[in-house]
Amino acid sequence: xxIAGKFNALVSTIVISVGLLVCGVSAxxxxxxxxxxxxAQLEREVRSRYQIAYAMYLGDSQALSAALKPMxxxxxxxxxxxxxxxxxxxxxGRSSDLAGFDEARGNTTSAETNLQSLNRDGTxxxxxxxxxxxxxxxxxxxxxxxxxxxxPQSSVDTQAFVLAQSEVFAEGSRHVVGYLDFVVPxxxxxxxxTPHLYRVFLISALFxxxxxxxxxxxxxxxxxxxxxxxxxxxxxxxxxxxxPVQARGSGEISDIARIINGIFSGMSxxxxxxxxxxxxxxxxxxxxxxxxxxxxQELNQAVKQVTQAKNRLRQFAYYDSLTSLPNRRxxxxxxxxxxxxxxxxxxxxxxxxxxxxxxxxxxxxxxxxAGDLLLREVGARLANCVRESDVVAHYSETSGKIxxxxxxxxxxxxxxxxxxxxxxxGVVAQRLxxxxxxxMLIDGHELVVTPSVxxxxxxxxxxxxxxxxRCADTAMYHAKSTxxxxxxxxxxxxxxxxxxxxxxxxxxxxxxxxxxxxxxYQPQVNTRTGAVEGAEALMRWRHPEQGLIPPFRxxxxxxxxxxxxxxxxxxxxxxxxxxxxxxxxGLLLPRVAVNVSALQFxxxxxxxxxxxxxxxxxDPSVLQxxxxxGVVMGDTHASVKALSELRxxxxxxxIDDFGTGYSSLSYLSRFPLTELKIDRSFVIAAENSAEDxxxxxxIIAMARGLGLDVVVEGVETPEQYHFISEHGxxxxxGYLFSAPVPVDEFAELLKPWHFxxxxxxxxxxxxxxxxx
Ligand code: C2E
Ligand code: CA
Ligand code: CA
Numbered sequence: 001x002x003i004a005g006k007f008n009a010l011v012s013t014i015v016i017s018v019g020l021l022v023c024g025v026s027a028x029x030x031x032x033x034x035x036x037x038x039x040a041q042l043e044r045e046v047r048s049r050y051q052i053a054y055a056m057y058l059g060d061s062q063a064l065s066a067a068l069k070p071m072x073x074x075x076x077x078x079x080x081x082x083x084x085x086x087x088x089x090x091x092x093g094r095s096s097d098l099a100g101f102d103e104a105r106g107n108t109t110s111a112e113t114n115l116q117s118l119n120r121d122g123t124x125x126x127x128x129x130x131x132x133x134x135x136x137x138x139x140x141x142x143x144x145x146x147x148x149x150x151x152p153q154s155s156v157d158t159q160a161f162v163l164a165q166s167e168v169f170a171e172g173s174r175h176v177v178g179y180l181d182f183v184v185p186x187x188x189x190x191x192x193x194t195p196h197l198y199r200v201f202l203i204s205a206l207f208x209x210x211x212x213x214x215x216x217x218x219x220x221x222x223x224x225x226x227x228x229x230x231x232x233x234x235x236x237x238x239x240x241x242x243x244p245v246q247a248r249g250s251g252e253i254s255d256i257a258r259i260i261n262g263i264f265s266g267m268s269x270x271x272x273x274x275x276x277x278x279x280x281x282x283x284x285x286x287x288x289x290x291x292x293x294x295x296x297q298e299l300n301q302a303v304k305q306v307t308q309a310k311n312r313l314r315q316f317a318y319y320d321s322l323t324s325l326p327n328r329r330x331x332x333x334x335x336x337x338x339x340x341x342x343x344x345x346x347x348x349x350x351x352x353x354x355x356x357x358x359x360x361x362x363x364x365x366x367x368x369x370a371g372d373l374l375l376r377e378v379g380a381r382l383a384n385c386v387r388e389s390d391v392v393a394h395y396s397e398t399s400g401k402i403x404x405x406x407x408x409x410x411x412x413x414x415x416x417x418x419x420x421x422x423x424x425x426g427v428v429a430q431r432l433x434x435x436x437x438x439x440m441l442i443d444g445h446e447l448v449v450t451p452s453v454x455x456x457x458x459x460x461x462x463x464x465x466x467x468x469x470r471c472a473d474t475a476m477y478h479a480k481s482t483x484x485x486x487x488x489x490x491x492x493x494x495x496x497x498x499x500x501x502x503x504x505x506x507x508x509x510x511x512x513x514x515x516x517x518x519x520x521y522q523p524q525v526n527t528r529t530g531a532v533e534g535a536e537a538l539m540r541w542r543h544p545e546q547g548l549i550p551p552f553r554x555x556x557x558x559x560x561x562x563x564x565x566x567x568x569x570x571x572x573x574x575x576x577x578x579x580x581x582x583x584x585x586g587l588l589l590p591r592v593a594v595n596v597s598a599l600q601f602x603x604x605x606x607x608x609x610x611x612x613x614x615x616x617x618x619d620p621s622v623l624q625x626x627x628x629x630g631v632v633m634g635d636t637h638a639s640v641k642a643l644s645e646l647r648x649x650x651x652x653x654x655i656d657d658f659g660t661g662y663s664s665l666s667y668l669s670r671f672p673l674t675e676l677k678i679d680r681s682f683v684i685a686a687e688n689s690a691e692d693x694x695x696x697x698x699i700i701a702m703a704r705g706l707g708l709d710v711v712v713e714g715v716e717t718p719e720q721y722h723f724i725s726e727h728g729x730x731x732x733x734g735y736l737f738s739a740p741v742p743v744d745e746f747a748e749l750l751k752p753w754h755f756x757x758x759x760x761x762x763x764x765x766x767x768x769x770x771x772x
Pocket of ligand 2: 536595626656
């Protein structure tokens with residue numbers, strides 16, 4: 001309950017109590033006064049009615065009744081008259097309930113008035129207000145003596161009596177003539193005061209209401225500011241207070257308000273400070289966040305740059321800049337990893353080592369940029385070739401990892417993981433060969449490059465990178481020796497002839513001084529006459545430890561090492577000398593063909609040839625120079641000039657390996673050539689396809705059309721011989737007649753009729769046309 005409520009309740013209680021008290025006191029007082037008044041009235045009336053005293057004086061009952069009758073009216077309901085002795089009795093209205101005269105008089109003296117109250121059951125009751133209410137029905141008995149101024153013993157007439165009676169109360173000499181008992185119900189008295197009681201009650205109630213109203217207003221005046229303060233305190237506590245409290249009211253309230261306002265202003269100061277701090281803080285946070293995000297961006301940028309740099313470095317470190325293929329380093333790392341995996345899984349792995357045939361010549365004749373373009377194209381074709389899924393499917397059931405790398409120069413490798421065996425690796429090798437067969441358009445030249453591929457398998461041949469590379473390398477060299485554009489799988493026998501490139505290089509430098517180079521000769525036989533039309537001088541190296549080394553092993557080396565010029569010069573001189581020696585022996589070799597490397601074809605070359613011819617005294621028409629297509633394609637203008645000079649000297653010029661390097665045929669008419677050598681690969685191809693057969697036929701026809709001699713190289717079988725000679729080529733160089741042989745053996749071949757019998761044997765056989 002609020003203070004106001006409590007206060008109002010208290011005030012109400014007090015006011016109501018006071019009202020009730022006032023009502024009670026007033027009612028009691030009024031009740032008593034009314035009773036006294038009524039009785040005083042009765043006494044006065046009794047005294048004033050002399051008939052009553054006279055009738056009693058006379059003892060006349062009838063006169064008494066008549067005298068008393070008018071008094072039997074409200075509030076009196078009964079009158080009983082007694083004689084002085086109480087023996088004689090007259091009752092008017094309701095008789096008294098009292099037992100008798102003595103009880104009616106009580107203990108009073110004879111001249112006194114007696115008042116008593118009785119309940120209906122005869123028990124004594126109070127005369128006050130309360131007994132008027134409870135128990136109901138209480139009646140008052142007023143017993144009063146009736147006086148006369150005449151002694152009852154005397155006898156006077158009426159007139160004298162009335163006269164005496166008027167003096168009764170004046171002089172005080174009185175005589176009691178009887179007693180009167182009046183019955184008055186207390187209720188009747190109460191009824192008399194009721195209007196007054198109502199008035200008092202109403203006034204009290206009004207007073208109570210006004211008091212309570214006043215109290216309410218008053219307490220409101222006190223508690224309203226308190227409530228406001230309480231609300232303010234609450235709002236303050238909850239932080240919702242927005243303005244200071246208006247302090248109206250008493251001292252304490254304004255004190256409290258002051259305190260609350262103090263706290264409020266303190267808090268709002270604090271809040272303002274906090275707001276400012278908060279704003280500053282959030283500004284700082286924003287600033288920092290912006291800085292951080294900027295840092296973050298810079299960091300990301302830096303990370304990106306570092307990553308890019310790292311990628312670039314990695315690209316530089318692990319990839320070949322020319323072909324974008326993995327380089328030797330990455331190849332080595334990957335292969336060693338794959339080898340470890342293969343070993344653990346007990347699987348086979350194949351390494352294909354691929355080297356371009358005659359790349360050096362192309363590079364030197366067409367320039368490095370052309371060489372670079374060529375390598376790039378080769379790399380792209382190889383990568384494309386191994387990327388084709390059907391290749392994978394061809395060589396192995398399980399999809400394996402195969403990758404192309406460029407180790408440097410014109411050396412490429414392909415690794416075949418999970419390879420089923422040598423045959424499967426062979427399928428891929430053949431694919432690689434096929435992929436390169438299509439001519440490439442480089443710098444306006446159509447070039448054909450052929451590779452030689454060596455295959456080595458892990459763990460059969462070697463189980464480490466170096467060993468595997470050596471084996472594949474060896475196999476590749478063997479593939480080159482057995483004819484270019486082919487592949488070979490490594491076997492242990494190859495190692496016997498295996499060459500250590502390093503020692504070979506140092507040895508090669510001394511080969512000329514030590515006179516270790518020799519020329520072998522292979523005859524070129526005219527199939528119509530059986531005569532040896534000429535011979536090709538082919539270089540061999542008699543190595544002191546390794547024995548006879550074929551040219552494919554040391555010619556590229558000599559070219560790389562810059563030794564080819566000296567070696568080439570030596571070959572021309574030696575061939576010319578040999579022709580001279582044969583002549584001295586009485587043997588006729590009409591022509592000797594010497595191979596010329598593209599690197600030999602320098603501006604001084606013509607001069608050197610001239611010197612050698614003069615030096616040896618050999619007729620220039622005996623000397624034939626075998627040039628590859630690369631030699632003549634180099635510097636076209638200079639080439640035409642040099643070749644023309646050679647021709648003018650009388651030297652004949654043959655185009656070697658025709659069809660393998662350049663397919664552009666226009667040069668044939670532009671250069672002063674005398675002979676065209678059809679490469680062995682065409683002879684082989686012609687046997688297998690009608691298309692290639694007709695190509696060979698077309699080449700022969702074209703050469704004849706251009707007025708060139710035709711020499712067909714690499715004829716091994718009678719079938720090839722027949723095919724060639726049937727289509728109009730009559731000079732044949734090949735194992736069918738003789739392999740290249742040392743001088744002594746060759747001297748035997750030069751003897752007349754040597755090949756005639758052989759030719760007769762061949763022509764006697766049934767002829768079969770290859771390829772068709
Ligand atoms: P080339 O100029 O195409 O020489 C012909 C090659 O074919 C010779 O290989 C020869 O032995 C081989 N050959 C001839 N007939 C047959 C045959 O019926 N079947 C087979 N399978 N092969 C046959 P060789 O002597 O090993 O020479 C290889 C290459 O080395 C030559 O190819 C030539 O390019 C180069 N070479 C040889 N001697 C010299 C030289 O003195 N100077 C230069 N620059 N290169 C030379
Ligand atoms: Ca040749
Ligand atoms: Ca040749």
